[in-house]
Each structure stands twice: as structure tokens, then as C-alpha cells.
Amino acid sequence: MQPKRIAVIGAGLMGHGIAQAFAGAGLAVSIHDADPARRAGVPGRIRESLEQLGADPAAADRVTPADTLAAAVADADVVIEAVPEDLELKKRVFAEIEAAARPSALLASNTSVIPITQIMAGLAHRRRAMGTHWWNPPHQIPLVEVVQAEGTGDAEIEAMMALLAGIGKKPVHVRRDVPGFIGNRLQHAMWREAIALVQAGVCDAATVDEVVKESFGRRLSVLGPLENADLVGTDLTLMVHRYVLHDLDRTPGPLPLLEDLVAAGRLGMKTGGGFRDWTEAEAQAVRTRLADHLCRFDVHDT
Structure with a gap:
């Protein structure tokens, strides 16, 4: 067809x-x-x-x-x-x-x-x-x-x-019909850990975002996570996992911090505040930055 x-x-x-x-x-x-x-x-x-x-x-x-x-x-x-x-x-x-x-x-x-x-x-x-x-x-x-x-x-x-x-x-x-498929399972696994770090007082929301954007986030569009694991070596990946995986958040449902934000009406940029406070100008700057970034790619390639 x-x-x-x-x-x-x-x-x-x-x-x-x-x-x-x-x-x-x-x-x-x-x-x-x-x-x-x-x-x-x-x-x-x-x-x-x-x-x-x-x-x-x-x-x-x-x-x-x-x-x-x-x-x-x-x-x-x-x-x-x-x-x-x-x-x-x-x-x-x-x-x-x-x-x-x-x-x-x-x-x-x-x-x-x-x-x-x-x-x-x-x-x-x-x-x-x-x-x-x-x-x-x-x-x-x-x-x-x-x-x-x-x-x-x-x-x-x-x-x-x-x-x-x-x-x-x-x-x-x-090939298997699982909730969230592939991309959202990966994305929200990271989001859960990001929220957990803020909830535990390790850092604030702005710091989480800065760490991602200025470190491994710069690699993600050209180097997937398993490519990266092969690049650094599965032996090093295993060593890191033995130290850190047991300490990552395993909460089975939404974290209390997220539940509290929604209950308080802090729904993100559309209400002026979520994990962070946002003026309309700041929110628009984020939207513009994203649009400009995506427009760097040839529209015919998407």
C-alpha cells in the first residue's frame, strides 16, 4: 500500500x-x-x-x-x-x-x-x-x-x-507494548531521580538543570546511553553501577514533592511557578531557546 x-x-x-x-x-x-x-x-x-x-x-x-x-x-x-x-x-x-x-x-x-x-x-x-x-x-x-x-x-x-x-x-x-514505550521510560526515569535530588536537599532545581545541560546533555544528541557505555567500557559502567544504583530513588509512585507542587497550583511556566519560579519573559525565553535550537536542524530532515 x-x-x-x-x-x-x-x-x-x-x-x-x-x-x-x-x-x-x-x-x-x-x-x-x-x-x-x-x-x-x-x-x-x-x-x-x-x-x-x-x-x-x-x-x-x-x-x-x-x-x-x-x-x-x-x-x-x-x-x-x-x-x-x-x-x-x-x-x-x-x-x-x-x-x-x-x-x-x-x-x-x-x-x-x-x-x-x-x-x-x-x-x-x-x-x-x-x-x-x-x-x-x-x-x-x-x-x-x-x-x-x-x-x-x-x-x-x-x-x-x-x-x-x-x-x-x-x-x-x-516490539513490546509497555507503558511509556522506550523514550518516555528513559526520560521519566531521569526526571524521577532529578526530583528526588531536589526533594532530598542535595541541590535546587536550577542546579539539576544546569548539571544536565552542561555535562552529559551535550552528548545525548550524538551519543546514546549504551553507545556511551561501550565508549567508556562496560567494565567501568559496571563499577559505577555497583556503587550508585543501590542509592538511586526507587519510589514506585510520584514523589511527594511533585504531588505537593500540583496540589498547590504550581503547574510550571503556565502558572508562573513549578519547581522554579518563572516570569512570563523568562518562560518565553525558554520557549524561544528551544525553538531556535530545533530550527538549526534542516526541516526536510525531520
Whole structure:
């Protein structure tokens, strides 16, 4: 199958970026969102983003908002769900998608953490259902985790991997459907230890961030953790682990510091404070720094 038409369900931060990635590669995209204003605004948001990236804004013309989910998916070769991270909501959406989509269409969820098998449990034809975990911003970050759930067919996984590679993404095959897949398990393992260090009074939040950014963080985009272990030697890695692993945080649930911040309404930059206090100018500076960093990469390589 050579997919020609993509449907995206959900037009929020991730949904419109996924639509942009496909449209930028020349594919026609239909997109639906339950919010009429958000749905209607997608082409304009994509056009603005393309202009900021120095890409052809005409790609936005290949994205068509659909008034209903059924209309969005009716002619699609591939349907990607990008609604909020709510298991019951996703299950309801996929029931609608399966009822309206073509029998040959590939179906995928963009969840970042919920096991795909749980989301697709109610489907009658699970062979074509899988996860495609894109990273934010999806039109700039190359990686997409393609998650094989219980019942997902090998040929369907291969077709999705080929489609994503064909639009310039770097798909990886997640062979076991575990919560958080690969990337978020790694990311949040580090976040848990970072929070634990602050909670234990070892340092403040700003120091944690500085340590990461000015040390191993500088290597991460060119040297993965197991490459690094081989570089320094597995013998040295083993020695370090024998000293430090027993002392790392093993709390099975969220740490009290994080629970307390949320309970106090300290939700991060959007409320002016989380682990650190943020003025609007400081928060905007962080967003700009991230955008500028990502824009250093050729948009056609993502």
C-alpha cells in the first residue's frame, strides 16, 4: 500500500503538528477536532509554522478540516488519533474510527504512555491497530515510536514504518507494548531521580538543570546511553553501577514533592511557578531557546 491520504483526529498541539509533517511531505490530510474553532484554525496555524521554519507555506493547503470524525476518516489510508491522554476517551474515539474507516486503513494512536493494547481492546479488527508515538513538536522531532500491540500484524507495522520513513521521519519498532514505550521510560526515569535530588536537599532545581545541560546533555544528541557505555567500557559502567544504583530513588509512585507542587497550583511556566519560579519573559525565553535550537536542524530532515 502506498498511502496517499491521512486523517488526524485531534487538532491540538500534537495533532496539528502531525498533520503538518504529512502535508509538508506532499500528502493530503483531513483533520477533525470536536472544538470547531480549533478545527477551523488548523490551516492557519500550520501556514504560520511553515513560514517560521522557512518552508513552503503552500503545504498548509493540503490540510482540510472535517466537520465530523466520519468525514475525516472515510477516505483515509491511515488514521492517527491525537486526542488527550484519557484511556476511555481514546477507546470511544477508536470505536468511532473503526466504524467509519475503510477496512484497509491503518489505525494508530499517538499516546505517549498508555499501552496500545488497552486502547485497542474493543476493536473487532486489531491487526491493523498500533501506536505511533510522535514527539513534540512532531513536525520537527525526527523520531516516531511505532508500537506493536497484542494482535498487531507484522505487515501493518512494516507499512507504517515505511510510510514514516518516506516522509523523512526516523521510525523505531517497539516490539513490546509497555507503558511509556522506550523514550518516555528513559526520560521519566531521569526526571524521577532529578526530583528526588531536589526533594532530598542535595541541590535546587536550577542546579539539576544546569548539571544536565552542561555535562552529559551535550552528548545525548550524538551519543546514546549504551553507545556511551561501550565508549567508556562496560567494565567501568559496571563499577559505577555497583556503587550508585543501590542509592538511586526507587519510589514506585510520584514523589511527594511533585504531588505537593500540583496540589498547590504550581503547574510550571503556565502558572508562573513549578519547581522554579518563572516570569512570563523568562518562560518565553525558554520557549524561544528551544525553538531556535530545533530550527538549526534542516526541516526536510525531520
